[in-house]
Amino acid sequence: RAARDLLDAMNYRATTSAAMKQMTANMPAAMRNGAEASIRNNPKLSEKEKAAKLAEVDKMVPQAVAGVTKVLEDPKLADEMMAEVVPLYARYFTADEMKQLATFYRTPIGKKSLQVMPQLIRSRVPWRRDR
Numbered sequence: 001r002a003a004r005d006l007l008d009a010m011n012y013r014a015t016t017s018a019a020m021k022q023m024t025a026n027m028p029a030a031m032r033n034g035a036e037a038s039i040r041n042n043p044k045l046s047e048k049e050k051a052a053k054l055a056e057v058d059k060m061v062p063q064a065v066a067g068v069t070k071v072l073e074d075p076k077l078a079d080e081m082m083a084e085v086v087p088l089y090a091r092y093f094t095a096d097e098m099k100q101l102a103t104f105y106r107t108p109i110g111k112k113s114l115q116v117m118p119q120l121i122r123s124r125v126p127w128r129r130d131r
Contacts, residue, residue, distance in 0.1 A: 002098035003089040004082070009102035010114060012085070013078050019118075020072040027068060031061050 007013075035057040039050050071077065089098060104110040 002095040002102070003086040003093075006089060006093075006098040006102040006105070007082060007085065009105040009110075012082065015114065016078055016081060020077075024065070024069050024072055027065050028061055031064060032057060035061075 036054060039045065039053045039057070042050070045053065093101070105114060
């Protein structure tokens with residue numbers, strides 16, 4: 001019960017939903033870029049074959065994205081994720097600690113920390129090589 005209250009205080013469902021939407025928005029470019037790099041770096045393919053493969057990718061990406069989006073937008077996914085997350089929190093935090101965290105996340109600074117954390121993670125940090 002304490003873990004579910006903590007997830008509620010963290011606005012877990014909305015946060016998860018927003019993350020899924022962001023992932024879905026970035027997915028077509030990520031899929032296309034990954035496939036393109038693989039095709040372009042394949043020394044066994046001629047330029048004509050590479051162009052044909054890229055055309056195939058352009059047809060397949062929207063279908064793949066649609067399939068993944070359907071899974072990510074399924075309301076049952078949030079329930080399944082919560083069912084997995086609750087025992088994780090219970091493993092690492094006592095009920096009292098989770099209550100303290102929930103209280104914190106309901107304060108203005110706690111709410112702000114939840115809003116800012118994704119930005120911090122996406123920010124330029126020394127250990128990320130892709131930035």
